[in-house]
Amino acid sequence: MAIPLSWYLIVAAAxxxxxxxxxxxxxxxxxxxxxxxxxxNAVNINFLxxxxxxxxxxxxxxxxxxFVLAVAAAEAAVGLALIISIYRTRKTINIDNIDLLRG
Amino acid sequence: MTLILFAFLALIALAxxxxxxxxxxxxxxxxxxxxxxxxxxxxxxxxxxxFLGVVQVIVYAGAIVVLFLFVxxxxxxxxxxxxxxxxxVTSVIAVGLAAAFLALVVWSVVQVLPMSATPVxxxxxxxxxxxxxxxxxxxxxxxELASLLLLVGMLGGVVLARRYQPFAEDxxx
Amino acid sequence: xxxxxxxxxxxxxxxxGLLISSGMSQTGIHVIEALVxxxxxxxxxxxxxxxxIWLERKLAGRIxxxxxxxxxxxxxxxxxxxxxxxxxxxxxxxxxxxxxVPYNLAPGLAVFHVIMALAVIPFSxxxxxxxxxxxxxxxxxxxxIGSMAALMAGWASNNKYALIGGFRVVAQLLSYEIPLVLxxxxxxxxxxxxxxxxxxxxxxxxxxxxxxxxxxxxxxxIFFVASLAEGERAPFDLLEAESEIVAGYNxxxxxxxxxxxxxxxxxxxxxxxxxxxTIFFGGWQGPFVDQLPALGVIYFLGKTMILFFVQAWVxxxxxxxxxxxxxxxxxxxxxxxxxxxxxxxxxILKLNLPQPxxxxxxxxxxxxxxxxxxxxxxxxxxxxLYAPKRAFTPTxxxx
Numbered sequence: 001m002a003i004p005l006s007w008y009l010i011v012a013a014a015x016x017x018x019x020x021x022x023x024x025x026x027x028x029x030x031x032x033x034x035x036x037x038x039x040x041n042a043v044n045i046n047f048l049x050x051x052x053x054x055x056x057x058x059x060x061x062x063x064x065x066x067f068v069l070a071v072a073a074a075e076a077a078v079g080l081a082l083i084i085s086i087y088r089t090r091k092t093i094n095i096d097n098i099d100l101l102r103g
Numbered sequence: 104m105t106l107i108l109f110a111f112l113a114l115i116a117l118a119x120x121x122x123x124x125x126x127x128x129x130x131x132x133x134x135x136x137x138x139x140x141x142x143x144x145x146x147x148x149x150x151x152x153x154f155l156g157v158v159q160v161i162v163y164a165g166a167i168v169v170l171f172l173f174v175x176x177x178x179x180x181x182x183x184x185x186x187x188x189x190x191x192v193t194s195v196i197a198v199g200l201a202a203a204f205l206a207l208v209v210w211s212v213v214q215v216l217p218m219s220a221t222p223v224x225x226x227x228x229x230x231x232x233x234x235x236x237x238x239x240x241x242x243x244x245x246x247e248l249a250s251l252l253l254l255v256g257m258l259g260g261v262v263l264a265r266r267y268q269p270f271a272e273d274x275x276x
Numbered sequence: 277x278x279x280x281x282x283x284x285x286x287x288x289x290x291x292x293g294l295l296i297s298s299g300m301s302q303t304g305i306h307v308i309e310a311l312v313x314x315x316x317x318x319x320x321x322x323x324x325x326x327x328x329i330w331l332e333r334k335l336a337g338r339i340x341x342x343x344x345x346x347x348x349x350x351x352x353x354x355x356x357x358x359x360x361x362x363x364x365x366x367x368x369x370x371x372x373x374x375x376x377v378p379y380n381l382a383p384g385l386a387v388f389h390v391i392m393a394l395a396v397i398p399f400s401x402x403x404x405x406x407x408x409x410x411x412x413x414x415x416x417x418x419x420x421i422g423s424m425a426a427l428m429a430g431w432a433s434n435n436k437y438a439l440i441g442g443f444r445v446v447a448q449l450l451s452y453e454i455p456l457v458l459x460x461x462x463x464x465x466x467x468x469x470x471x472x473x474x475x476x477x478x479x480x481x482x483x484x485x486x487x488x489x490x491x492x493x494x495x496x497x498i499f500f501v502a503s504l505a506e507g508e509r510a511p512f513d514l515l516e517a518e519s520e521i522v523a524g525y526n527x528x529x530x531x532x533x534x535x536x537x538x539x540x541x542x543x544x545x546x547x548x549x550x551x552x553x554t555i556f557f558g559g560w561q562g563p564f565v566d567q568l569p570a571l572g573v574i575y576f577l578g579k580t581m582i583l584f585f586v587q588a589w590v591x592x593x594x595x596x597x598x599x600x601x602x603x604x605x606x607x608x609x610x611x612x613x614x615x616x617x618x619x620x621x622x623x624i625l626k627l628n629l630p631q632p633x634x635x636x637x638x639x640x641x642x643x644x645x646x647x648x649x650x651x652x653x654x655x656x657x658x659x660x661l662y663a664p665k666r667a668f669t670p671t672x673x674x675x
Contacts, residue, residue: 003109003149006216011113011146013208015120015139017201022124024197030175034123034136037167041143044155052150059237063245065155066238069162070249074256076167080174081263087178088266104303130431134378137424157413165420165453169446172427176439230409231470 008049016042029086029093033079040072109149115142129175137168154231317394317405321543328542328584329356335585336592366531374528375432382429383529383536389421390543397550398473400560400572411472412460415551416453419506422544423449426525429537433528441524444599448505448512451606456502458614462495462621463488463555466638476559489556491635492621494642496556498614503548503587505606508541510591512602549583550576557583613649620645 015038022035044065051061087093090100115138122135140163147156238246291312295305330345330353337344345352370379395405396414408414423446430442464470466488467478479486489496505512526537553559557579560572597605620641629637 003105004216006212007109007113008146008150009212009216010209011116013205013212014117016208017205018117018120018124020204021197021201024200025194026124028129030129030171030178031124031132034132034171037136037163038120038123038139041140041163044159045143045146048147048150048152048155052152059233062152062155062234063237063242065152066158066234067245067249069158070253073162073167074252076170077256077260078263080170081260084174084177084264093178104307128375130375130378134428153408153410154413157410157417160417161413161420164424165417166450169423169427169450172431173443173446176431176443231413 005049005053008045012042012045012049015039015045027094027096029083029095029098030080032095033076033083036075036079037072040068040075044068105149109146112142112146112149115139116146130172133168133171133175136171137164140164140168154234313405314395318391321391321394322539324546325539325542326356326360328546329359329538331584332542332588332591335588339589339592360535363531363535368531368533369528371434371528373434375434377432378428379432379528380533382425382432383533383540385421385425385428386540387536387543389418389425390540390547392418392421393547393551396472397547398476398554398559399576401473401477401565401569403573404473407471407473410470412464412470412475412555415460415472416457419449419453422540425540429529430525433525435528437523438525438527441527445508445525447599448508448602451603452502452505452512452610455498455606455610455614456506458611458618459495459499459502460551460555462492462618465618465621465625466492472554473559476554476561479558480561486561487556487558491638492556492642493639494613494617494646495621496552497646498610498617499552499556500586502606502610503552504590505602507545507548507587509545509587511594511597513591513596545587546580546584549587550580552583553579609649609653613645616649617642617645 019035019038019042022038023032026032026035047061047065047068051059051065055061083093086098090098092098119135119137119139119142123132123139126132126135140159144156144159144164147153147159292305292309295308300308333355334344334352336342345355348354348358370376393415396408396411398404398407426445426449427442430438430440430445433439463475467475469475469478479488504510526534529537553576559579560576562571562575565572565575621638624634624637624641627634627637
């Protein structure tokens, strides 16, 4: 009746790859951040699945997942603030056009 | 029963993920992200991690997606080409890399893990008490560092998103 | 009929027996029972709203020296039914440029998040949808979905007033969620449980004297003010300020979809009152509830109705705030006070005082923090009031 551990891992891997594709292929900076969030979530599924199936007696996996949540929140806040300030000066959030540092 | 539920949730999560990266409208992307996060929260409940499931909804659905939507709406959903058609090379490479990575993970998982692995005991370890006890005793330093990170992130967000004002506010008073 | 034989568990047991006799599998029975429970809560919620809308309109009428609804049915009781029928027959308009999927999803989501909240509210010691061990957190999570629905509606309508309304909703709900959550966490700290039923049980010592509202009055006040804002109620109804942004995020909605938002609004107020009852007023606790468990439901509904009445009273009495006043009241007054109270309660609980002394210390700390906060607020307000005003403020060139 119980779900095998490998199913969780496969779902997490698929989500990670979707996020990975988003980060690589999208040109909108907001969409890239969303891809990063997808990848972080996939990592969290793995942490919790391993916690539940391998070491349920100590909540190490959950603690790690909470830290990932905190990092994701900080990343979204700073990333979106960066996007807003880039948009103010450059009037675009297309990453192909944000190339002021190019020589 | 659990299997059907899990398959259903996994499908929704994957559909949400695909919606995030494929939809042309950034607002739709953000809403797909919400769908994805919600189904992942229910998957956490299946894993008996009730605390994290609820926190997932509070942090992601309540804060991060709202933040994304706010920024998208502030910038204007339709400004700029959200997805240009002509970027085939990068797209193909990205799909190739993602598929290769997925194949690698699935292959290794199938090779290494027995398909019949079952969870071992302790269904109460996902409760608030257990997580809180661990966070505030064994992992206190990382926890404080995480709070510091959030504080720095908050300050950084405020400073970066503030409008540049060359004249200080005191001069008017 | 013997009164003490009325036991709500008997109905459940009878239903369970009926299902077993029909020869279904264990999982099938479990699923059906869960579905029936959910359906009961849904029906209860939806019928309750009809009464709540009538009650609120009648109360507002009396308070403002009007009659209120009095045409349809005795005392106007059927007015809401008539309104619902009217809304049902209205044309369902979707703006041409609307973003269709979120536009149609938003009213459903708005009702959904309130109904979800009903699942963890203990109507009585046994009558509770799901007594999960993260009940309070679950309520916060469900509440977060509500602001999502308003934002979706505001965006998808493709109307500038709706969009401004949606932004205001998010700003208001996210800001006031912080004092609300801090105030809800304080009783959780005192009782040491996050189960909603556990919170109600923890307040059951002597009739009414164990309620957290006596030992933590400031926490209740913060909770109540924040719940007025969370329920989008009158001093804080900036999101539908008719004189400023016409009607807020639901301006483009008509017919049944508008009715759903309306329903969600009243349900939300009632659910917030129910949460307040459970956390601060002992929930279903009351005299003779141990002998007669069915009384718990009556006590709970009665207390909730009283809180709802106070909400409606405030709504009918006070004028609307300005948006900057509302935000600075939250961030500069409620949040700091809630944080100080939180720290004070944590320290007092760590002192491990004997029981009556601990309650008295908590009460003293609450009152002291409240008085200090109000004094400081009054002083700064007076300073702002008498500060010399300039007739002309030069505009600063902005880059």
